[in-house]
Amino acid sequence: MTKRISSKTGLVFFPAFDWAISPTHPEREERLLYTRDQIFEEGILDNSKIREYKTRLAEEKDIQRVHFCVPDISAQTTMAHFISAGSTLKLADAFMAGEIKNGFAIVRPPGHHAMRVVHGNRGFCNINNEAILVEYLRKKYGFRKIAIVDTDVHHGDGTQNIFYHDPDVLFISLHQDGRTLYPGTGFTDEAGGPGAYLKNINIPLLPGTGDEGLFKVWEEIIKPVLSEFKPELIINSAGQDNHFTDPLANMLVTAQGYAKLTEELKPDLAVLEGGYAIETALPYVNLGILLALAGEDYSWVKEPQKQSKVLKQSADVNKYVDKIVKYWYKELSQKPPSKEELYGSTGIYSDERYIYYDTDSINEKQHELAYFCPDCPGIYQVLSQSNKSYGQNYKIDGITIPIFACPVCQKKAYDLWETEKEKGKSDIYYLQDKVKDSYLTVGYCSKKTK
Amino acid sequence: MYIGIDIGGTFTDGVIISKDQIVASVKVPTYEDISNSIETALIEVLSGIEPNKIKQVTLSTTLITNIIAQDKLKKAGLLLIPGPGANPNNFKFPCEYKILSGAVDYRGRVIEDLDMAEVKDACKYFAAQNINCLAVACKFSQRNGSLEEKIVTFIKNNYPEIKVLASNEVSGLLNWIRRANGAFYTITTGEACNEFDKKIKSTLNKVGLNCPVFVLKADSGTLPLEMSLRYPLETIFSGPSASTLGALACTEENITSVVVDIGGTTTDISLILKGKPLIAEKGAYINSFPVPVRALAVSSSALGGDTPILIDNGRIEFGERQGSALCLGGSTLTVTDILVYLGYSDIAASSDVKEEVENYAKQLGLEPKKFSYSILDLFINKIENKLEEMFRLWEEEPAYRIWQVLSSKKERPRSLICLGGPAKGLGEYWSNKKGWEVVIPSYAHVANAIGAALARTTIKFDFFADTERMSYTTSIGGLQGVLKEPLKNTEDAYRYALEIYNGIAQKWHVDKNISLETLYEEGFNVVRGWQTVGKIFQIGIQTEPGIRRFLKGEKAND
Numbered sequence A: 001m002t003k004r005i006s007s008k009t010g011l012v013f014f015p016a017f018d019w020a021i022s023p024t025h026p027e028r029e030e031r032l033l034y035t036r037d038q039i040f041e042e043g044i045l046d047n048s049k050i051r052e053y054k055t056r057l058a059e060e061k062d063i064q065r066v067h068f069c070v071p072d073i074s075a076q077t078t079m080a081h082f083i084s085a086g087s088t089l090k091l092a093d094a095f096m097a098g099e100i101k102n103g104f105a106i107v108r109p110p111g112h113h114a115m116r117v118v119h120g121n122r123g124f125c126n127i128n129n130e131a132i133l134v135e136y137l138r139k140k141y142g143f144r145k146i147a148i149v150d151t152d153v154h155h156g157d158g159t160q161n162i163f164y165h166d167p168d169v170l171f172i173s174l175h176q177d178g179r180t181l182y183p184g185t186g187f188t189d190e191a192g193g194p195g196a197y198l199k200n201i202n203i204p205l206l207p208g209t210g211d212e213g214l215f216k217v218w219e220e221i222i223k224p225v226l227s228e229f230k231p232e233l234i235i236n237s238a239g240q241d242n243h244f245t246d247p248l249a250n251m252l253v254t255a256q257g258y259a260k261l262t263e264e265l266k267p268d269l270a271v272l273e274g275g276y277a278i279e280t281a282l283p284y285v286n287l288g289i290l291l292a293l294a295g296e297d298y299s300w301v302k303e304p305q306k307q308s309k310v311l312k313q314s315a316d317v318n319k320y321v322d323k324i325v326k327y328w329y330k331e332l333s334q335k336p337p338s339k340e341e342l343y344g345s346t347g348i349y350s351d352e353r354y355i356y357y358d359t360d361s362i363n364e365k366q367h368e369l370a371y372f373c374p375d376c377p378g379i380y381q382v383l384s385q386s387n388k389s390y391g392q393n394y395k396i397d398g399i400t401i402p403i404f405a406c407p408v409c410q411k412k413a414y415d416l417w418e419t420e421k422e423k424g425k426s427d428i429y430y431l432q433d434k435v436k437d438s439y440l441t442v443g444y445c446s447k448k449t450k
Numbered sequence B: 001m002y003i004g005i006d007i008g009g010t011f012t013d014g015v016i017i018s019k020d021q022i023v024a025s026v027k028v029p030t031y032e033d034i035s036n037s038i039e040t041a042l043i044e045v046l047s048g049i050e051p052n053k054i055k056q057v058t059l060s061t062t063l064i065t066n067i068i069a070q071d072k073l074k075k076a077g078l079l080l081i082p083g084p085g086a087n088p089n090n091f092k093f094p095c096e097y098k099i100l101s102g103a104v105d106y107r108g109r110v111i112e113d114l115d116m117a118e119v120k121d122a123c124k125y126f127a128a129q130n131i132n133c134l135a136v137a138c139k140f141s142q143r144n145g146s147l148e149e150k151i152v153t154f155i156k157n158n159y160p161e162i163k164v165l166a167s168n169e170v171s172g173l174l175n176w177i178r179r180a181n182g183a184f185y186t187i188t189t190g191e192a193c194n195e196f197d198k199k200i201k202s203t204l205n206k207v208g209l210n211c212p213v214f215v216l217k218a219d220s221g222t223l224p225l226e227m228s229l230r231y232p233l234e235t236i237f238s239g240p241s242a243s244t245l246g247a248l249a250c251t252e253e254n255i256t257s258v259v260v261d262i263g264g265t266t267t268d269i270s271l272i273l274k275g276k277p278l279i280a281e282k283g284a285y286i287n288s289f290p291v292p293v294r295a296l297a298v299s300s301s302a303l304g305g306d307t308p309i310l311i312d313n314g315r316i317e318f319g320e321r322q323g324s325a326l327c328l329g330g331s332t333l334t335v336t337d338i339l340v341y342l343g344y345s346d347i348a349a350s351s352d353v354k355e356e357v358e359n360y361a362k363q364l365g366l367e368p369k370k371f372s373y374s375i376l377d378l379f380i381n382k383i384e385n386k387l388e389e390m391f392r393l394w395e396e397e398p399a400y401r402i403w404q405v406l407s408s409k410k411e412r413p414r415s416l417i418c419l420g421g422p423a424k425g426l427g428e429y430w431s432n433k434k435g436w437e438v439v440i441p442s443y444a445h446v447a448n449a450i451g452a453a454l455a456r457t458t459i460k461f462d463f464f465a466d467t468e469r470m471s472y473t474t475s476i477g478g479l480q481g482v483l484k485e486p487l488k489n490t491e492d493a494y495r496y497a498l499e500i501y502n503g504i505a506q507k508w509h510v511d512k513n514i515s516l517e518t519l520y521e522e523g524f525n526v527v528r529g530w531q532t533v534g535k536i537f538q539i540g541i542q543t544e545p546g547i548r549r550f551l552k553g554e555k556a557n558d
């Protein structure tokens, strides 16, 4: 992975002016209109430090590398999803070609609520842009250790789910507490599977947390965790709904806060996630992040609303921030239990739960299994059944061979797949072989071709 | 009949075109005062032709370029109202500036008022330095020009001797830095443009012409001379427009081709895609300052017939122009000499340069012919690299809509139109080597004037309406106003935009027969708290760039 040095910041801007979930949905055409106006009006795209790239389409394989789309990719995606995901890949290629030192994909639709199994749209997301980016970087460019820092106000439950058993991907999410906000998860005890324990760091925060709290958790939790993990690459899920004007959440972060965090975090690639204060936050936060990435002065980026609102954190919030800082300090300074201990005597991690798809009103029942292997991250299996009020329901069985799987696990996974198909309890069987980059589906698809 | 006049560095060319034929063409020297060259060219080209038969004169001038190159710009100051955003002190401006309070946002709402005491101080400061041109630029002034106008009014009332211009009158483009620079260059060249206009009018009188006069723009369209007083910057960099259109004249409809204009010192490459010259995605720059001027995508390299050949560490390199070619009395071996040696050019005898070519070849231990061909190969390679870069830029133009991402841009040209002195030789060699179709128009020596004569008026018009605020703005400077009706859907908005466009088109004398192209038309629901409170519409229309007609019998030429 030798790279030429560049001083430029790459930008892919894809506002999807001709795509929306529905005409008045928060995720609609208007969402990046004012961001477009602000960034273009600033004249900064003439700055030689910023290079704008044309977006491109992701390929089906890029999506298969991450997701089990039910019943298939075309049912779960539109062209806009292929382009939004493709934008991040475009930046990855430019980054690896040494054309840029970092990059920002200001794109929609977002993706961080999309989990490995996709029965429909959750939290405005169908496919997970950052996960697709990570797997692409690992497959195409041979990265191993990548960190994703999710600064969206909502817990990045999709990204957490996808990398929960992956010891080489560190996922850090700071968000408004799941007790007061969608998707209701992201607690500290969700700390990674037995094979990837403490590679999933959740930092739930109280409503009313502002720049002050943000920097405290940055300094005291995120920064040390990152320096301990030593990622080869940092990706930022740059959601902007922590902003004090966001209509869907209750935080007090400013554009300056976001820009400063970007400057500190120094993500290699940043990808826009949520952020629905499309007038009062997005134009300023997107600009602030872009300027910070480019190493330009962002101190003039100030929301006009700022003066009129009190953005000071309450004493309760301060106390809570201290508490979570202390919690993670304690957790991370102890020696964690070994992988063997965590898997226990069965050598199998098993978790059953229900997942709700808010946008599409689907209830999914999921059974996840992770198999212990002393030599590699081990095989992952998911059994999932959708329950929707309209449309067809599917029961699926998906097996994943992780990208750094050992030969024994690779063989075991194919054997398991055969056995499962033999049993015939599901409608669709998936085998995601990330080592060979080969993705097999049997059931729905073969029925269709017959 | 149409007259085209092209003012070049050394020569001014004039042609008269009647239907699809060139009926007259002249070449006169370019004088320091270009209006004299225009007068001479007009008198000569009109000899024996009834002036009342002339329907139109189109000029491709170097007026603005000369003023800027000769540093004859008026002293000026900039008053900037940045509001929130990037730090304006990190941008370079072409003159001294003062930053003022006040702000307008993206929807044209005033979010912070001016501080008139600051405005007064700034004006006092500039007045004390005897600066009598001021340009005012406010971020988002194209959405709401009121802060700029307030300052303009203040200056007019208090400093009648100072000329002042608001950036929203120059352009409605989204890029306030370009608008600020645009306002600066517009106000500082204004006087010279007025003088030029007067001189041209008196010249026309003298030669008995009373037809409309147009000026060629950087984007290959034209605008009426009287409009060029308001938008003088539009007339800068018209040279590549003239040559590209001139090249286009020898083709047929919908052709996709590369135009290579090889001069003594530089080579310009432009592209014709499906009959339309390619326009650069970003606007033009003047002295490295970005300005709100649309221009053709042109790639220039410092390579030409007079480019000397150097030998550096056993490798062939190109140097900077020293003078003319050896065969024309110069002192160093040049590309032109190689063409002469190989028989691709007949401006001199091959024997004139034989000795020097052999000397050079010996230094490299090469056989003279092989040496010569490797020079042409190097030349062509360099141009091909530039071409590749242009294609890449074109294919990589950002797209903000799904349909734009999906529409492919793959069709690359396989033909070449060559203009300029060494064009014939290099074109022939290119054709032999690459198997491309290479066209060298027989009128190549006056191609630019032909391009000017055949150019037509084009407008790119962007319309933006906000029904919640009941306001609209357009990209053509100075046009913003209150919507007279609530636009319900995109069709309404298109109709409304078209009406405004037609008003402008009339002023610009746009030919009604040119087809209109819709670049984009879209409506956005402005939703607040789950309620649709209004709509924003964006409509983009343009008259397709291109030429009035093709010249006859030019195609069969290989």
Ligand SMILES: [Zn+2]
Pocket: A152, A153, A154, A239, A241, A273, A274, A275
């Ligand atoms: Zn969010």
Ligand SMILES: [Zn+2]
Pocket: A373, A374, A375, A376, A377, A378, A379, A405, A406, A407, A408, A409, A410
């Ligand atoms: Zn294994």
